[in-house]
Amino acid sequence: MKTSDRILIAATVAFGENGYDGTSLDSLALELGIRKQSILYHYPTKEALLDATVADAIEVLALALSDAVTKSEDGWDRIEKMVRRVFRLAIQRPELLGLLREVSRLGPPTLTKAVKDFDPLIKGATKWLKSEMANGKIVESDPYLLVLSMYSVIMGAATEGNLLEAIGVQQTPRDVVLRRKELLRFLKSALVPVPK
Amino acid sequence: MKTSDRILIAATVAFGENGYDGTSLDSLALELGIRKQSILYHYPTKEALLDATVADAIEVLALALSDAVTKSEDGWDRIEKMVRRVFRLAIQRPELLGLLREVSRLGPPTLTKAVKDFDPLIKGATKWLKSEMANGKIVESDPYLLVLSMYSVIMGAATEGNLLEAIGVQQTPRDVVLRRKELLRFLKSALVPVPK
DNA sequence: AGCATTGCCTACCAAGTGGTAGAAAGTAGA
DNA sequence: TCTACTTTCTACCACTTGGTAGGCAATGCT
Numbered sequence: 001m002k003t004s005d006r007i008l009i010a011a012t013v014a015f016g017e018n019g020y021d022g023t024s025l026d027s028l029a030l031e032l033g034i035r036k037q038s039i040l041y042h043y044p045t046k047e048a049l050l051d052a053t054v055a056d057a058i059e060v061l062a063l064a065l066s067d068a069v070t071k072s073e074d075g076w077d078r079i080e081k082m083v084r085r086v087f088r089l090a091i092q093r094p095e096l097l098g099l100l101r102e103v104s105r106l107g108p109p110t111l112t113k114a115v116k117d118f119d120p121l122i123k124g125a126t127k128w129l130k131s132e133m134a135n136g137k138i139v140e141s142d143p144y145l146l147v148l149s150m151y152s153v154i155m156g157a158a159t160e161g162n163l164l165e166a167i168g169v170q171q172t173p174r175d176v177v178l179r180r181k182e183l184l185r186f187l188k189s190a191l192v193p194v195p196k
Numbered sequence: 197m198k199t200s201d202r203i204l205i206a207a208t209v210a211f212g213e214n215g216y217d218g219t220s221l222d223s224l225a226l227e228l229g230i231r232k233q234s235i236l237y238h239y240p241t242k243e244a245l246l247d248a249t250v251a252d253a254i255e256v257l258a259l260a261l262s263d264a265v266t267k268s269e270d271g272w273d274r275i276e277k278m279v280r281r282v283f284r285l286a287i288q289r290p291e292l293l294g295l296l297r298e299v300s301r302l303g304p305p306t307l308t309k310a311v312k313d314f315d316p317l318i319k320g321a322t323k324w325l326k327s328e329m330a331n332g333k334i335v336e337s338d339p340y341l342l343v344l345s346m347y348s349v350i351m352g353a354a355t356e357g358n359l360l361e362a363i364g365v366q367q368t369p370r371d372v373v374l375r376r377k378e379l380l381r382f383l384k385s386a387l388v389p390v391p392k
Numbered sequence: 393a394g395c396a397t398t399g400c401c402t403a404c405c406a407a408g409t410g411g412t413a414g415a416a417a418g419t420a421g422a
Numbered sequence: 423t424c425t426a427c428t429t430t431c432t433a434c435c436a437c438t439t440g441g442t443a444g445g446c447a448a449t450g451c452t
């Protein structure tokens with residue numbers, strides 16, 4: 001694999017797990033078996049490296065979501081498939097969601113850029129939700145708030161691995177499936193209208 | 197106010213907003229108008245300071261929650277009052293929840309200690325939920341997972357201020373009330389059994 | 393062969409990190 | 423007033439931080 005890609009991946013993991021400030025270029029280089037200066041050759045500053053990881057993470061997430069969209073029917077099915085897709089991502093590459101959370105804590109300017117990249121997705125989601133509400137397939141409510149609620153629920157469920165471990169909750173694949181199931185029930189009862 | 201308390205508060209804010217690694221004792225001291233060595237007099241190490249802030253944050257949160265418990269009826273009312281109470285805390289002292297989230301990212305040993313302090317609360321909550329489920333006042337489900345889901349929902353809704361701001365969502369008190377309302381609807385539809 | 397480019401390196405550096413040693417200044421009781 | 427104690431300070435230290443300057447080997451083009 002290209003060195004620049006190896007750096008990108010290792011940085012994503014490190015930033016996502018230990019935070020931006022908690023990650024030094026030296027430790028990153030040590031882990032990769034190279035010198036810090038090689039990192040600075042591919043990414044001129046630490047912040048540039050951060051930006052690259054964030055852009056990549058957003059791209060991967062956006063791809064996963066749009067994949068779920070194309071392979072799903074309208075209504076609840078689409079939401080379920082999107083949640084499943086995000087959970088799969090959270091299992092395969094937990095660092096991606098961890099990084100995005102870290103970005104939201106870092107604030108501007110990184111967050112500003114990230115949000116700009118992400119905005120079309122949010123806009124698309126709210127527009128779709130609106131039309132679904134008009135069709136009566138989703139409970140009537142503020143679509144913007146709904147997207148944000150869903151974001152925090154999924155993000156929380158997907159990234160609190162550390163916390164769960166400390167509490168002593170098992171983290172086997174089966175348990176993750178259970179949590180996802182519980183979350184889906186949660187969302188479904190809140191979003192799908194009760195049949196009259 | 198006592199210097200040690202001023203330090204504690206400033207540290208809670210700083211750790212919660214900029215993270216543990218993103219906060220230096222020097223910057224903290226500068227903000228307080230004292231020297232770094234004065235901080236180290238009251239709290240022998242940076243980690244000791246962190247532990248103190250976490251212990252304090254947990255105490256405040258636990259107090260708020262137990263207050264909500266004593267002033268509420270069983271069933272949905274209790275959950276609603278607890279959510280309202282936590283939201284009030286998130287508005288008055290957002291740094292407290294920010295700090296707790298930071299702790300869950302830092303992992304051991306800080307997280308281990310924090311969880312130990314928090315465990316009785318979780319145990320109490322799950323026990324109560326179980327009895328409520330038995331009574332049919334709350335929808336039957338895994339109480340442990342339920343507590344965790346609620347935790348991440350509330351935490352997310354209460355601490356994503358940065359993100360909302362970047363997206364351009366208004367943050368007036370009225371908007372916060374709206375978000376809380378939406379969250380409560382969310383929880384209610386998921387937790388309260390449909391009357392037959 | 394000559395030459396430019398790429399990629400990684402060694403050698404440094406100024407600034408900032410958490411922390412120690414110990415002096416100075418206030419404070420209260422005898 | 424003397425003394426003991428608490429609190430804050432100056433001075434300093436070893437170490438780590440992100441970043442610069444420039445060398446050196448490999449690669450490919452003419």
